[in-house]
Amino acid sequence: MPVRHDRGAPDRDTDGLDSSLVRALQADGRASIHELARTLGVSRDLVSRRLSTLIGRDGLRVVAALDPGFAGLNVLIHGLVEVDGPARPVAERIAGLPDTVFVSLVAGGASLVFESRHGDTDELGATLAAIREIPGVRRVRVTTYDGLLKEFITAASVTDVRLDRLDHDLIAILQDDGRASYRALADAVRLSPSSTRARVRRLLDAGVIRIAAIDAGGLSRNRVAVGVGIALRGAPEPVHRYLVDTRAVDLAAAAHGAYDVIATIVGTATAGVLAVIEELRALPGVGSLETWAHLDIIKEDYTRTLGRIVRP
Structure with missing residues (x-):
């Protein structure tokens, strides 16, 4: 009970x-x-x-995030940045770049990590060039996501659907307040509550949007977050399966570059996070494992991508 x-x-x-x-x-x-x-x-x-x-x-937000592929963002990367001197000014500059969706100050070999999403490799190249030009940046290590295995803020699968202006308007409202009532949504777009509910349900069922909670700042006394970069030495499937099945894993992605797999482990205490890391280390397919502890999340914004559909 x-x-x-x-x-x-x-x-x-x-x-x-x-x-x-x-x-x-x-x-x-x-x-x-x-x-x-x-x-x-x-x-x-x-x-x-x-x-x-x-x-x-605590600034918790419940927001709608548009699927990156549906928004035309097909190049997703994770970057570790080594910095000479204070890292916060560099992190704030990176957070100001339009294609970054996540920036965090960390403890570990790197000074900060970021995630960015791009329409093509030219956009990626421009973002990396801008980061390398920031004073204090010593080195950027990039890992490109081959595919998201698990991510709480996007749907597991997406159905091809056609959106109209009313869909755009509903998504824009839900990006600010994912728990807005159907009555409030209906009044905003001048539809009946039943029609509004049906449209939102269609967007959710198709995987076009996912409505989920995001911790402002990401960290609190009851949330510990640790990033993990894994180099594989065997078949990837057992490692992928472990990450997908483990509740404490918020994000997992198959990748190439600095790592073969990237994951984020969260928990209410360091002991629980450490237990997952130890279990990962024991998996035969894990060749090496590197970790970074998130200390202060500067930016976590997965909602910005609607503009790529609504505006040229």
Whole structure:
């Protein structure tokens, strides 16, 4: 039987609940308070209060992200940047580039990591040239994603569908507030709530958008995040399968370049993250493994890609 958390529960008890709530919203960002309460085994009042706290205090966002391939972004990369001197000014410059969707200050061999998404290799080349010209940048190591094995912010598969202006308008609203009510959406686009619901459901079912929670800053007292770069020495399938099946893995991608696989492991404590890393090290297909701990996420914005469809 699920343990029910009451109003007087101490903060240490809410850490795990908050983490579970964020994960539930990553699975379904539009889940109702009733559905979330049933999933977590707690009262609706508690879910409502914890969600308000996470959004108000911790800056949690629930947003719609457009599938990168549907938006014409077919070149996805991960970069590690070594910096001479303070890394934050460099990270902020990289975060200001239009094609970067993720930038984080890290502990490890590199000073910061970034992820960027591009329409073609010319766009990628321009972004890398801009990064290398930033004062303080000593070295950039690039890994190109062959395919996303697992990512909470995009759908697992996409169906080819045609979008019209009303679809664009709905996506734009949901990119700001993925939990906007159907009534609010209907009023904004001048449709009936039932027609609006059907359009949003079509977008979600087709995989064009995914609505999920993103932690502002990505890190808190109840969230530890560690990046992992893996060089394989055998068949990739067992490693891929482990990453997809492991709940603590937020992102996993098959790749080529600096690494054959890249993943992000999250948890409520370092012990849980370390346990996953140790299990990875024990897999026969893992030749070498490099890690970097995320200390301060400067940018995490997967919603910007709608402009490539709405505007030339």
